[in-house]
Amino acid sequence: MSSPFSINGGACVAMVGKDCVAIACDLRLGLQALTVSNNFPKIFQYGDNVFLGLTGLATDLSTVSDLFRYKVNMYRLREERNIAPKTFANLPFICGFDSIGCIDFAADFIVSGTATDQLYGMCESLWEPNLAPEDLFETISQALMSAVDRDALSGWGAYVYIIEKDKVTKRLLKGRQD
Amino acid sequence: MAMFSQNPLMNGPNYSFSDAPKTSAPEGSREHRFDPYTDNGGSTLAIAGADFAIMAGDTRLTSGYSINSRHHPKVFKIGGTTADQHDATIVLSVVGFAADGEALKERLDSICKMYRYRHGKPMSVKACAQRLSTILYQKRFFPYYAYAILGGLDEAGKGAVYSYDPVGSYEREQCRAGGAAASLIMPFLDNQVNFKNQYVPGSGEGHALQERERRPLSRNEVEILVKDAFDGAVERHIEVGDGLQMMVITSNGVEEILLPLKKD
Secondary structure, eight states, rough: SSSSGSSSSOOEEEEEEEEEEEEEEEEOOOEETTTSSSSOOOEEEETTTTEOOOOOOOOHHHHHHHHHHHHHHHHHHSSSSOOHHHHHEEEEEEEOTTOOOOEESSSSSSETTTTTHHHHHHHHHHHHHHHHHHHHHHHHHHHHHHHHOOTHHHHEEEEEEEEEEEEEEEEEEOOOOO | OTTTTTSTTTOSSSSSSSGGGGOOTTTTOOOOOOOOOOOOOOOEEEEOOSOEEEEEEEOEEETTTEEEEEEOOOEEEEOOOTTTTTTTEHHHEEESSHHHHHHHHHHHHHHHHHHHHSSSSSOHHHHHHHHHHHHHHHHSOOOEEEEEEEEEEETTTTEEEEEOTOOOEEEEEEEEEETTTHHHHHHHHHHHOOTTBOOTTSSSSSGOBOOOOOOOOOOHHHHHHHHHHHHHHHHOOOOOOSSSEEEEEEEEEEEEEEEEEEOO
8 A cells, every 4th residue: 555656546548449549547636545636637738649648656647747748848849840750640559658667559558557457357358449439438438437436546537538630539527426 | 566456465466375575584583484375366257147147267276477277167066966066056166275265165065965964955045155154254263265256046036146255244246256357357347237337328417317227137148248257357367367167057057168268
């Protein structure tokens, strides 16, 4: 329980669909068993279609997300263009990182947070290749909601982003408040 | 991170009790210890239907990173008249420490056989469930390290599933996953058996949405769910794999099905 990774709790998941990707997070911020906030999003936007989901120690989420914002802004000023490389802009793409930066390139889904086991179980059984944006939304939402309902440290609602070539849709899911 | 925190003695990445961090003895002193338990991995699953129940478990037996056996069943028929259990009506699944699971099975089976001899009728699942709880609690201070699930048909002929913790707390449920991959399978069951987080489209906004009504699943649907649940667990958990053993309990008796799982 005293591991920095599970003090505040939280869950993130990303999935690949057909010409789209989805990324979702829960909204809980806790101190061990005590819930401090039910409005603590864990997904950060760094470009038109570049999103980063972070889980772990809340103070480090702020630090890391701010550091990325700084680096991305510096990149934009220096290069005079957005960070999203052309290859990535037209190619739906997800990847995961561990806490020391090892990259996990996945063709299907990425999970992180205290509900990792539950998310793997859900994604492995619900996900299928080439889901259309609306189907991908339903799949990632069902996976996240059912997973966080079996993890005491995650939950209290969720945000889901569906990223398509020309648009990004953000939806709020009202989950169980317990 | 608490990756496999099913294990009650530790809360961290672990594969065997012998890997548990040992508190080192002071300089010059000798420490004696007794490690009576091993975690043999594996996973079990039970789902109750309207007029049937399905008990399932993988057949891999591990200790640490080793695979000791690819076919070691953890789902057993209980309380038949003979050793081959051809007329049994109750099924027990055990996961955790295989030796304790086996011992628990033998004990419950002989108690069921004695009951039949004394009363001239087979034990009901309800009675057997209560008796199993008592057996487990009798060893409250040196427990059977086993997560048990008991399945059968109740007095009304409906599917019944009872799940236990190692010291005998029990509850009748619609479905339950146990063992190493319980945390992977259980949310899937909530979603696909009890339709949790599923709502009727357009029936309201936010918390006013109407829940999708539950309906009894057919035997075929449940068999597919069990296979899907285990295929997912095998993919992401190293202690689960090799074979899937399913016991289907109906009014006609118990049917056993063996299916292959990935062996990697």
